[in-house]
Amino acid sequence: MLTKFKVSNFKSFNKDFIFDLSETNGYTFNSECIKNGIVNNALVYGHNGVGKSNLALAIFDIIEHLTDRTNKSSTEYLVYLNAYNNSETAHFYYEFLINSCKVVYEYKKTDHKTIIYEKFTINDEEFAFLDRKKKNSAIIKFKGAENLKNKLTNDNLSLLKYIKNNTELDKNKANEIFNLFFKFVEGMLYFRSLQSNFYLGIEVGKQGVIEDIIEKKYTEDLEFFLNKAGIECKLKVIDVNDKKTLAFNFNGKTIPFFSIASQGTKALVMFYFWFKRIQEKSKVSFLFIDEFDAFYHHELSALIVEELKKTGVQFVLTTHNTSIITNDLLRPDCYFLMNKESILSLAKSTPKELREAHNIEKMYKAGSFNVK
Template sequence: MLRKFKVSNFKSFEKGFELDLTNVNGYEFNKDSIKSGVVNNAIIYGHNGVGKSNLALAIFDIIEHLTDKQRNEAVYKNYLNAYCDPNLAYFYYEFSINSKIVVYEYKKSDYKTIVYERFQIDDEELVLFDRTKTSNATISFKGAETLKTDIENNQLSILKYIKNNTELVHNDVNTTFQAFFTFIEQMLYFRSLLNSTTHLGFDIDGKNILEDIAKKKNTKNFETFLNQAGIECKLSEVEELGRKTIAFNLNGEDLPFYEVASTGTIALSLFYFWYQDFKENSKVSFLFIDEFDAFYHHSLSSLIVEKLKETGVQFVLTTHNTAIMTNDLLRPDCYFEMTKNRISSLSKSTQKELREAHDLEKMYKAGSFDIE
C-alpha cells in the first residue's frame, strides 16, 4: 500500500507537498476503508487549478523509470516547476509491502534524467546513488556484492539495474524488494474526458474495450452493471471485421455500441474495462482515477465507489461532486481537501469532533474545512 507521498519542484508543486494516508482517526464506522492504519479509499476535492491532476502525474512518475510500461510523454510536458531552485524535481514514496516500510526517493532534472536515488526497507538503507557527487552507487543487497556500481547511463534507475542484473539471495529484504517492483508494475491511473482518455501504468496491450469484455465472457455481467447504473439496456455480441464485439440490442436490432451510447455510458465502459481486472484477477495494486465521475449522476458516483470498495484495491479518486461526501459511503479521514500548498483530510481540517451523524457535505459548503 502507498502510505505517504511527497513531491516538490514538479509542475505546479514548487515547495514540498505531502499526501499522508497514515494520519487516520479511530472511527467505528466504515472500517473497511482503512487497512493496517492506512487510508485504503480516498476521495480528493479542491478548486479547479489546485493541482489534483498534477498530483496523479507526480505519483505515477515512478512508472517511467522503474517499469517498461507504456509511457505518455505528452502529459509530462513542462516537467519542472517554473520557480524551482535547484532545477531538480524531488519525489518521496513510502509503502507498506510485506508488512515492511519501504521508502524510495529520487530526484530528476527532467522527465527521464535521474540525478539521485535512495532506497530503504525498515530504516535499513540498501541503495544510495547521488550522481552529483559520485559515479558509483552504494548497494547493500545480499547477492549484489559483485555487481558493477559505476553506472554512466543517467536514464537508467539503479534499482531497475539491480533487479535486472542480479540473482539476489532469497531473504525477507530481497523478497520485499521484488514485491516492491510488482507493486509499481501494477499501479494504474486513468482519466476519461470528452473525446480523450489517458492511462498510465498497468498495461492494456492495445486492447479494444468492447472486444476485451466480450473475449473475457463478461458481456452479460457488463449488461447487469449498466442496468445497476441506471442504464436500462440489453447487449448482444456481434461480429465486426472478423472480431467479436458488443452492440446494443434495441427491439431485436443490434446497433453499434459507441453510436448509441451517451458520454456517461462510454465513460462507464472504460471503467468496466479496468474493473474486470481488479475485481476478478486482483492485478491492480493501486488505482488513481482523475475526475472519476465527470459524466455521472451523483447516485452513479456512489455506486462506482461502492464497486471499488468491494474489490479491496487501494484507490484515490478526484471529484467536484460533494453529494458523495457522506459518512454513509466513507468517513472523514478518507475525504481530502486540496489547495495549491497542502492537502488534508476533513478530520484533520477542523477542530470539531466529527461523528457519523454529521452532514459532511453541508459542513464543507459552509467552509468548515477551509485549510488555508
Template sequence: MLIKFSVSNFKSFNNEFIFDLQDTNGYEFNKTSVKDGIVNNALIYGHNGVGKSNLGLALFDIIGHLTDSNTNESEYYIYLNALSKAETAKFKYEFLIDSNVVIYEYHKINRKTIIYEKFTINGKELAYIDRNISDEARVSLRGTENLKTALANKELSLLKYIKNNSVLEKNIENETFLHFFQFIEGMLFFRSIQGNMFLGVESEKIVLADDIIKKGNVSDFEIFLNKAGVECKLLVVKEFDKEILSFDFEGKPIPFFQIASHGTKALTLFYFWLQRLREKSKISFLFIDEFDAFYHHELSTLIVEELKKTGVQFVLTTHNTSNISNDLLRPDCYFLMYKQSIKSLARSTSKELREAHNIEKMYKAGSFDVK
C-alpha cells in the same frame, strides 16, 4: 500500500507538497476504508487549478523508470515547476510492503534523467546513488556482491538495474524489494475526460469492447450497465472476421459506440479496468482523475461502492460534494486540496466529527479549512 508521498519542483508543485495517508482517526464506522492505520479509500476535493491531476501524475512518475508499462509521455512534457529555482524535481514515497516500511526517493531533471536514488527498508539503506557526486552506486542487497556499481547511464534507474541484473538470495529484504516492484507494476491511473488516458499496468492501449468480448464478460457488462441505470440489452455481432459489441433493440443490433452517450462510454472505461481490479494481484493502487465527471451523483456512489468491494487502495478526485457522506466513507478519507497543502476533513476542523454529522452540509457551510 502507499503510506505517504511528497513532491517538489514538479509541474504545479513548487515547494514540498505532502500527501499523508496515515494521519487517520479511530472512527468506529466504515472501518474497511482504513487498513493498518492507512487510508485505503480516499476522495480528493479542490477548486479547479489546485493541482489534483498533477498530484496523480506526480504519484505515477515512478512507473516511467521502474516499469515497462504505459507512461503517456505527452503528460510529462512540461516537467519542472516554472517558478522554482531548483534544478531537480524531488519525489519521496513511503510504502507498507509485507509489513515492512519501504522508502524510495529520487531526483530528476526531466522525465527520463535520474540524478539521485535512495532505497531503504525499515530504515536500512539498501541502494543509493548520487550522480551529482559520483556515478558509483552503493548496493547492499544479498546477491548483488558481483554487480557492477558504476552506473553512468542517467536514464537507467539503479533499482531497475539491480532487479534486471541480479540473482537475489531468498531473504526478507530481497522478497520485500521484489514485492515493492510488484506494487509499482500494479499501479494504475486513468481518466475519461480529455480522452481515455491511462498510466501503468498495461504496456499498450487495448480496444475496450474487444477486451470485454475476449474475456467473456458481455453478459456481466450488461448487468453492470443496467445496475448503473443504463437500461439495455447487449449482444455480439460478427461481421466477417470481427466481433462487434452492439445494443440489442428487439433483435435489431446497433454498434455500441455509435450511439453510447458520454456517460455510458465513461462507464465502459471504468468497467474495462474493473475487470482487472477484480483479478487478484493485478492492480495494487488506483488513481482516477475526475472519476465521476460524466456521472449522476447516485451513480458516483455506486462506483465508489464497487471499488470498495475490490479491496484495492484507491484515490479519486472529484468536484461532486454529494459524495461527502459518512455513509460512504469517513472524515479521514475525504481530503481538501489547496495549491500548497492537502489534509483530510478530520484534520481540517477543531470539531469532533461523528457518524451522525452531515459532513457535506458542514463542508458547504465552510466548516473546514486547511489553508
C-alpha cells in the same frame, strides 16, 4: 500500501507537497476504509486548477523508470519542472508499508527520464544509494548483488531497476521486501476518461475496450453491470466489415454501441474495462482515477465507490461531486481537501470533533473545513 507521498519542483508543485495517508482518526464506523492504520479509500476534492491531476501524474512518475508499463505516446510529462522553482531537479519521496515494514524510496530527476539521485531504505536501513551529481558509483547492499558493477553511466537507468534486472538476489527478508516493492509499483494503475482515455501502469500497448470485452466473453456481464448502474439496455455481439463489435439490441434491431452511447455510458464502459482487472486482486495494487465521476449521476458515483471498496484495492479518486461526502460511504479521514499548497483530510481540516451523525457535506458547503 502507499502511506505517504511528497513531491517538489514538479509541474504545479513548487515546494514540498505532502499527501499523508497515515494520519487517520479512531472512528469506529466504515472501518473497512482503513487498513493497518492507513487510508485505503480516499476521495480528493479541490477547485479547478489546484493540481489534482498533477498529483496523479506525480505519484505515477515512478512508473517511467521502474517498469516497462509506461505510456510512450504520452505528452503529459513534457512540461516537467515547476516554473517558479530554481532547482534543476524535481524531488519525489514515497513511503510504503510492505509486510509490516516501512519502505522509503526517493529520487530526483531533471526530466521524466533523467535520474540524478536515488535512495532506497527498509526500516530506515539503507540498501541502495546513488547520487550522480557527486559520482556515478552506487552503494548496493542487497545480499546476492555483491558482484554487480557499481558504476552506472546511463542517466536514464534506474539503480533499482538495474539491481532487479541483473541479479538473482538471496532469499532473505530484505530482498523479499524489495521484490514486493516492485510488485506493488508494477500493479499501480492510473486512468481517466475526460477529453480522451488515458492510463498509466498495469499494461503496455493499446488495448481496444470493446474488443477485450468480446474476447473475454464479458458481454453478458457488462450488460448486467450497465443495468445495475441504471442504464437499461440489451447488448449483442455483431459483425461489421468482418470484425466483431458490440451493439445495443432493440428487440432484434441492432445499432453499434459507440454510434449512440452517451459520454457517460462510454465512460462507464471504460471503468468496467479496468474494473475487471481491478477485481483480479493480484494485478492491481494501487488505483488512482482522475475525475472518476465527471459524467455520472450522483447515485452512480456512490455505487462506483461501493464497488471499488469491495475489491479491497487501495484507491484515490478525485471528484467535484459533494453529494458523496457522507459518513454513510466513507469517513472524515478519507475525504481530502486540496489547494495548491497542501492536502488534508476533513478530520484534520477542522478543530471540531467529527462524529458519524454529522452531515459533513453540509459542513463542507458551509465552509467548516479549511486547508491551511
